[in-house]
Amino acid sequence: MIVHGFMSFAAVCVTVACLVIIGSFSLIIYNLSIFVSDMEQQNRILVYVDETYDTAEAKSVGSRINLVENVREAEFMSREEAGRRFIEQQGGGEAYDGIDASTFRDRIIVTLEDNSKMEETVQQIREIQGVASISDRPELAEGFTTIQRILDIASAAIIIVLLVVSLFMISNTIKLAMYDRRDEIAIMKMIGATNRFIRFPYFVEGFLIGLISGVVAFFLEWGLYNLLDARITEMQSLQLFSITPFREILLPVAVVFGVTGLFVGMFGSVMSIRKFLDV
Amino acid sequence: MIEFRNVNKVYEAGNRALEGVSLRIEDGEFVFLVGPSGSGKSTIIKLLTAELEPTSGSIEVNGYKLETIKKRQIPYMRRTVGVIFQDFRLIENKTVFENVAYGMRIVGASGKEIKARVPYVLDLVGLENRGRRFPHELSGGEQQRVAIARALVNNPAMIVADEPTGNLDPQRSYEIMMLLESINALGTTVMVVTHERELVNRFTKRVIAIQDGRVINDGMDGYYINEEN
Numbered sequence: 001m002i003v004h005g006f007m008s009f010a011a012v013c014v015t016v017a018c019l020v021i022i023g024s025f026s027l028i029i030y031n032l033s034i035f036v037s038d039m040e041q042q043n044r045i046l047v048y049v050d051e052t053y054d055t056a057e058a059k060s061v062g063s064r065i066n067l068v069e070n071v072r073e074a075e076f077m078s079r080e081e082a083g084r085r086f087i088e089q090q091g092g093g094e095a096y097d098g099i100d101a102s103t104f105r106d107r108i109i110v111t112l113e114d115n116s117k118m119e120e121t122v123q124q125i126r127e128i129q130g131v132a133s134i135s136d137r138p139e140l141a142e143g144f145t146t147i148q149r150i151l152d153i154a155s156a157a158i159i160i161v162l163l164v165v166s167l168f169m170i171s172n173t174i175k176l177a178m179y180d181r182r183d184e185i186a187i188m189k190m191i192g193a194t195n196r197f198i199r200f201p202y203f204v205e206g207f208l209i210g211l212i213s214g215v216v217a218f219f220l221e222w223g224l225y226n227l228l229d230a231r232i233t234e235m236q237s238l239q240l241f242s243i244t245p246f247r248e249i250l251l252p253v254a255v256v257f258g259v260t261g262l263f264v265g266m267f268g269s270v271m272s273i274r275k276f277l278d279v
Numbered sequence: 280m281i282e283f284r285n286v287n288k289v290y291e292a293g294n295r296a297l298e299g300v301s302l303r304i305e306d307g308e309f310v311f312l313v314g315p316s317g318s319g320k321s322t323i324i325k326l327l328t329a330e331l332e333p334t335s336g337s338i339e340v341n342g343y344k345l346e347t348i349k350k351r352q353i354p355y356m357r358r359t360v361g362v363i364f365q366d367f368r369l370i371e372n373k374t375v376f377e378n379v380a381y382g383m384r385i386v387g388a389s390g391k392e393i394k395a396r397v398p399y400v401l402d403l404v405g406l407e408n409r410g411r412r413f414p415h416e417l418s419g420g421e422q423q424r425v426a427i428a429r430a431l432v433n434n435p436a437m438i439v440a441d442e443p444t445g446n447l448d449p450q451r452s453y454e455i456m457m458l459l460e461s462i463n464a465l466g467t468t469v470m471v472v473t474h475e476r477e478l479v480n481r482f483t484k485r486v487i488a489i490q491d492g493r494v495i496n497d498g499m500d501g502y503y504i505n506e507e508n
Binding site (some may be wrong): 183184186187188189190191192193194195197 | 328353354355356357358361362368369370381382385386429430433
């Protein structure tokens with residue numbers, strides 16, 4: 001079915017290269033987004049409860065905070081626990097032996113759904129009875145939101161540009177393959193072949209080019225990803241940044257590569273043959 | 280049957296290729312269409328295979344009215360006309376058998392039908408032992424016979440040969456003409472487009488002469504226009 005081997009090979013190579021470039025870029029963006037999102041999640045709001053409230057009352061403040069829109073989680077921490085953690089963080093020792101739990105206040109650790117709405121949410125929490133004070137870092141939240149937005153816009157723009165460039169390159173490669181066969185197509189037309197009859201083998205060929213490209217690109221991406229994972233783990237002993245293991249994203253990556261490869265192969269073939277059918 | 284009624288063709292660049300051409304070729308006829316280079320012969324072939332559309336006038340080919348034919352019907356019209364070209368136009372990476380069988384595949388013939396028909400047609404054109412050869416392994420005359428076999432394989436109502444002997448020596452040219460004459464004797468209409476005067480005059484057939492896009496003669500007298508005129 002694949003008549004002109006070299007041109008088909010070239011089409012596969014170009015498709016694989018484009019898929020790997022787009023795939024790699026998308027996976028880098030995906031991991032950066034997760035990293036930023038994780039960092040964002042760590043930016044929590046600390047709500048101190050009025051010190052006259054007993055534990056049950058303080059917990060009820062937590063329940064009311066939980067009802068505020070945009071609050072994902074409101075975790076209660078007793079003053080005893082807070083004291084214990086403080087001493088732990090300071091390294092312990094005799095100097096802290098005399099510290100009484102009453103020195104601390106019951107508190108609620110609040111995680112938000114959307115950090116860009118932190119200011120409004122904090123305002124709503126502040127209005128809840130029993131809230132003594134709030135410790136938040138809006139500038140940090142804003143920073144993360146900005147980074148996330150930049151990442152979203154940049155990744156969308158770059159992926160679109162790469163996709164257009166890829167389609168152009170693939171379509172041109174296939175057109176070149178078709179140009180190589182224009183005489184054959186003209187003969188077929190002259191002896192009475194229908195367009196459907198002529199298209200069919202090219203459609204099948206496009207399908208095969210797409211399928212082979214998708215499979216090759218997937219395994220290549222897998223190898224490159226694992227290589228990058230190993231290098232990152234090796235480079236940073238503190239493990240500040242970790243990338244999602246490939247096995248966790250294996251299925252969506254395989255589906256995206258397969259579908260994109262097939263779409264580009266078949267669409268490219270059928271579109272490229274159109275002008276040669278007009279005989 | 281082919282009928283041209285007052286056909287005019289002016290190309291986009293403004294060149295007038297045909298002017299008021301009217302001609303009729305009945306089923307079973309053998310006709311030479313002759314004329315010097317640029318006289319309009321090739322335009323007539325392109326019009327009757329629907330490669331081109333006339334500027335005005337009407338054309339009918341084997342029951343298809345080309346001025347009203349739908350695009351998707353064109354392949355079916357073309358199957359009624361077997362076209363043979365000067366440069367043979369064979370598919371180089373297919374054997375002789377496959378080239379001829381290809382014509383049957385496009386009309387959806389079964390493998391069994393192909394196996395029965397292709398050897399018969401190859402035998403008819405004298406290539407019964409050449410089925411496994413590739414076009415480049417054959418002489419020019421043999422390649423033209425393959426093209427004739429391909430044109431014949433679907434039993435078309437008509438064969439149109441566009442300068443079929445242009446690349447052949449006089450002996451091979453005569454043999455190809457004899458072959459076309461024998462095909463005509465079996466009932467297929469044959470139209471041969473040529474500018475080879477001597478060859479035309481060796482056969483007593485109807486000759487339609489074209490010059491400057493007009494039919495200047497149509498008869499059995501072997502008339503031929505001298506290119507120098």
